[in-house]
Amino acid sequence: MLQTLHAFRDGLMDGNLLAATLGSIRRLLISFVISIVVGTTLGFLFARYRLVDDTIGFIVVALQTVPSIAWLPFAIIWFGLNDVAVIFITTLGATWTMALSSRTGIKNIPPIYLRAAQTMGTGTGARMFFQVMVPAAFPHMMTGLRVAWAFAWRALVAGELIAKGAGLGQLLQDGRNLGDTATMLCIVIIIAVLGTISDAYFFKRMEDKLLVRYGLATAGKS
């Protein structure tokens, strides 16, 4: 226990722990943004076009069952042992969940909202998508976002264990090479704490706020 604290202090002192954490978070955020954009777009296409849903949608369901780390060997061949490979598999980890939850979200939009929007002249294109479909599907997508975030974390650390660069996964690997279990435990704790904080203080809070605003949960005050 004390050793772990020491390792934590040392790591902070010489800065490599902080650098590693920031490096990991940077990759995570890049992947996360990509997967939100790609996932939401896919989800919309699935919900909108039956043909796409029956073909690509089916493949996505199949892909979702493949652990994203299974793609790492491919990623290494395609991109080499670098950041891109890690970002690639992290993105893969989060995209499918995002796609499926936004598909469900959009499919569950009460048709009356779409009708109401159409009589007010949104048409059926981009304006309908951004002003009605996305906000209407938001509560569902929020859940998907939380799950996607957790998946992304897992894929990220797994990817970093193997690929080069500065990240928590690499530090973990370095710790193993040096037989330094204190550092390793320290990193595992950091990962857990970061995951919990981001979930509790960001996603959970945002979700609660949304649910109250949408009238799906009762607020404390009313």
Added chain:
Amino acid sequence: MIEIQHASKTFEQRTGGGFTAIDDVTLTIGRGEFVSLLGPSGCGKSTLLNLVAGFERTTQGSVQVNGQPVTGPGPDRVVVFQEHALFPWLTVLENVAFGLKQKGVGKKERNERAMEQIRTVHLSKFADRYPHELSGGMKQRAAIARALAMDPDILLMDEPFAALDEQTRLILHKELEEIWMKTRKTILFITHNIREAVILSDRVLVMSTRPGRIKKEFAVKAARPRDAADSVLHHVEQAVMEALADELEKVVKEEMGDEYSIKKNDLSNRSADSLGGGI
């Protein structure tokens, strides 16, 4: 001006075959007229409204609005739905301004115009609330304000007050009448409430069921604003009731079987029959 010529609508059924919701309906609604479509549930009155709104296409016949055939939903014919259909992620003001935003009206102007309509329906105090914070009556007012903000020629109202309690409904009747007298919109009003239809409309069209047809037309020649105690209204109401009785019987028979009858000397409705029913 709404012109429906020999319109029919058939839905494909899952079990095969078609279900004719409305059959050969012809009607004309003049500019500024307030017309109600009245009929038991399942008579195709909502289908008729959906045809005018552009949500559905006729199988046969044509629907024209202001001389143009209807090809899809549009902001010249705004629908007020039974379930208000306000967007839960927008405040009342943003909801009412939504249609103007689609028209490309600038933020300042659209908020002003939206506020004006919100005042018309007496919701000024609640402009920055979200729909779930409002009561049922307030939601429906907001929905009416949202429709009015678009300044459409035609308002299509699909049982807008059906889910409200009686008191709220009476108040909204008054307000709708005031709004109509002030703006002179063409209103097509769908309802299954006879009183509501008679007290609000210039004309009441009674529909028959299976297939849906216009069965009878009643002109309500009573003074505006309408007075609930007006004897003209009572006479029309009585006449509408008689016209509807056959239709109700048809519906009930279809649901309960042939031996059921709601006509005179209804033996199956003795109070003794329902003794113990609450246990």
